[in-house]
Amino acid sequence: MQADKSVTTLNSILRGEISAVETYDQAIAKLDDDARVTEELRRCRSSHEERVNLLRAEIARRGGKPESGSGAWGAFAKLVEGGAKTFGKKAAISALEEGEDHGLKQYRDDLPKLDSETRASLESKLLSEQQQTHDTMSTLKHTLH
Secondary structure (H helix, E strand, O other): OHHHHHHHHHHHHHHHHHHHHHHHHHHHHHOOOOHHHHHHHHHHHHHHHHHHHHHHHHHHHOOOOOOOOOOOOHHHHHHHHHHHHHHOHHHHHHHHHHHHHHHHHHHHHHHHHOOHHHHHHHHHHHHHHHHHHHHHHHHHHHHOO
16 A cells, blocks of 8 residues: 555656656747756756656556656746747746746655655655755846846
């Protein structure tokens, strides 16, 4: 039972990470006129992609089926996709930061739900990476004019 609950929780986190990758893809395409911003976005996207791969491997290791669709970042993806050029770079970065806030909250809420072995193996890597991408977007937002 605990294993099934952990797979469900891991899949929930995975959906958020898949959505983050999709959102960053859209932002990179829309904001490709600023090399510094694009470089930061690519680094964050890469971090989320690594987490997708790690989560998929952990779910498969437990005998679960990894989710393929995205999750809660959908609204942020739509804002970035539809509004980056219209609302400007700062609005798009703000939307990404808000998505990172959501991701950070999800990790803090969901990681304690995992069995102790899974939590121990994933918590430091996933939570620290999420904190780093959040901090990157926060810093970027505050440096844009």
